[in-house]
Amino acid sequence: MTTYSRTDSGEETILRIEGTLDAATAPDLRTVVDQIVDEGRMNITLELSSLRLIDSSGVGVIVMLFKRVRANGGQVRIQGLRDQPRAIFRLLRLDRVFPT
Amino acid sequence: MVRLSIPAQLSFRDLAHSAVLAVLDAEDSEVHPDARGEVISALSEAFNNVVIHAYRGMGDGQIELVIDAAGGELEIQVLDRGRGFEIDDVPDPDLDALPESGMGLFIIRSFIDQVTYTRGGGTAPNVLVMRKRWAASRGESPASESTGATLVECSGASPGKEGAARTDASSTRKETSQSGWRMRSVAVPIHAQSTAGSLKRK
Numbered sequence: 001m002t003t004y005s006r007t008d009s010g011e012e013t014i015l016r017i018e019g020t021l022d023a024a025t026a027p028d029l030r031t032v033v034d035q036i037v038d039e040g041r042m043n044i045t046l047e048l049s050s051l052r053l054i055d056s057s058g059v060g061v062i063v064m065l066f067k068r069v070r071a072n073g074g075q076v077r078i079q080g081l082r083d084q085p086r087a088i089f090r091l092l093r094l095d096r097v098f099p100t
Numbered sequence: 101m102v103r104l105s106i107p108a109q110l111s112f113r114d115l116a117h118s119a120v121l122a123v124l125d126a127e128d129s130e131v132h133p134d135a136r137g138e139v140i141s142a143l144s145e146a147f148n149n150v151v152i153h154a155y156r157g158m159g160d161g162q163i164e165l166v167i168d169a170a171g172g173e174l175e176i177q178v179l180d181r182g183r184g185f186e187i188d189d190v191p192d193p194d195l196d197a198l199p200e201s202g203m204g205l206f207i208i209r210s211f212i213d214q215v216t217y218t219r220g221g222g223t224a225p226n227v228l229v230m231r232k233r234w235a236a237s238r239g240e241s242p243a244s245e246s247t248g249a250t251l252v253e254c255s256g257a258s259p260g261k262e263g264a265a266r267t268d269a270s271s272t273r274k275e276t277s278q279s280g281w282r283m284r285s286v287a288v289p290i291h292a293q294s295t296a297g298s299l300k301r302k
Contacts, residue, residue, distance in 0.1 A: 023151070024113070053144070055144045056148070061200075064200050083137060087138065088141060092207075093196075
């Protein structure tokens, strides 16, 4: 099960993802990403301290968010990464891409 | 050993996870969480590949899992009767290009010590075999009927369990050099790779 909660505060958007972000749930996040980008949000923080499991499909959506926001001149930060998701981010060298 | 056949649907992936972790825990209840995470990561990608690629457009299919753990080694066989592929033809992703897909096999290759894939045909299924070793967590040495690789076993400032998660020499050296653990080499078995398209951890 995956839960998304979005909080907008001024120019910053905090997107909290809980549970599992995988091939089954990534399409739902893609919809959330589309909304965030379409609204021109520029300062995004992904709060992942309650993310239990991520696979390459989930990573793909986060990378897509990063690319689209960066193309608009914004930035995406990662917060709270740990355990299996952190290992995946390190393996894919994304820990060098995202400010944490 | 556990055998199960489950529908090739993403909603059943957690069942595969549970089965593998149950076998792992039955063999050694103290496997480090990092090693467990690596196994689950690899299994997730293998499962995804079958559901998303092998059975694409083919209707309902089944995934068969054969899971075994002994002597500090976990073996997971993933069998399907969908479309096969040539594993040696799948390149590693260009991570600098920030790919949004094509990372699954790279994750498997990176987290699993030994990966073999045999493309099926006729009545024979495609078979992916993943073998993951971990150092014994209670001071037991893995079985050593044959040798071919060196595993670095750690002891000292941190509990043995901490070092147990690292199952290849290079990554263990990295951790031990930072922590100052003592290291010694022990022989671990390497099973014969009898199938085409075999890969060892890079």
